[in-house]
Amino acid sequence: MNPTTNAVRAGARRGWIEFRNAMRAPEDLTYYVLGTGIFLVVMWLNRANEVEGTGISLALLILPGVLAFTTMFSASYGLATLVAAEREDGTLLRAKSVPHGMRGYVTGQSVRSSLEVAFNVLILTVPATLVVPRLWSATGPADVLLLAAALVLGLAACLPIGFAVGSVFRSPRAVGGWGMLVMGGLVFVSGVFVPAAQLPGWAQVVGQLTPMYWMGHLMRRAVLPESVVAVEIGETWRTVEALGVLGLWALVGVLLAPVLLRRMARRESGSVVAAGREKQLQRV
Secondary structure (H helix, E strand, O other): OOHHHHHHHHHHHHHHHHHHHHHHOHHHHHHHHHHHHHHHHHHHHOOOOEOOOOOOEHHHHHHHHHHHHHHHHHHHHHHHHHHHHHHHOOHHHHHHHOOOHHHHHHHHHHHHHHHHHHHHHHHHHHHHHHHOOOOOOOOOHHHHHHHHHHHHHHHHHHHHHHHHHHHHOOOHHHHHHHHHHHHHHHHHHHOOOOOHHHOOHHHHHHHOOOHHHHHHHHHHHHHOOHHHHHHOHHHOOOHHHHHHHHHHHHHHHHHHHHHHHHHHHHHOOHHHHHHHHHHHHHHO
16 A cells, blocks of 8 residues: 555544544543533523624624634644644654654644544534524525535634644744734634624734634624624625635645644754753753
8 A cells, every 4th residue: 555545544543543532531521511611601691682783693693703713723723732742742753753654643633633623513513503592594505515615624724724833833832822812813803703894994804814704704604694794894795705715725724834844843853852851841
């Protein structure tokens, strides 16, 4: 069998095993459930609050934004933290030493992150069906396909961001500091929780450059009734533009992320990893 195919298969198997282990770890499972529970409580408290001019509840408007946020958070920030941690503990160095090891590593982490996103979507949307009034009342088969396309393209756009950010920072602590700051800014300008049309002009411009905004836009288009278009920028659905921007983000990321990972791997050595561990021990 082709060595590249072997590496991809091994990476996919590793990704599944790591996800399965995470589901068996009480602390990891608690993290997923607690985060989802907070969003569900917020939607429950806002189920009777109507968004002016749309005829829908605030809870219904929030849901697509939460789906976009959790997808980007897991696929970019969560993945970047994991890559930085495994760079620090020597996992990436070991992957580098094996033929096609980096390809297998990228495949494994992509599979793990994709499964985490799918799990998050499942444990969010199933209870939300009971919590949010008339959640699927305006959703038809074409809308379900559009929602699936938004999730897949959004995931494809965000995973390379996670690899790229994780390859830049040398430790998960650095990702945690700067990464949370960047995530907060992206959440603000992307309009996933507050309609982007209500944001300042500069925030609208910046937000439309991010994949999170277009994920949220497509998900609102798929889940919400037509009246909600009144809160969108320009008061119109831009489905084709959204698909195009997400596709472009995914393409650029697929081309750029491997380059950054290869450059990072070339700089890794046993002495660099040992120095990183020593520095980490000094902090403890």
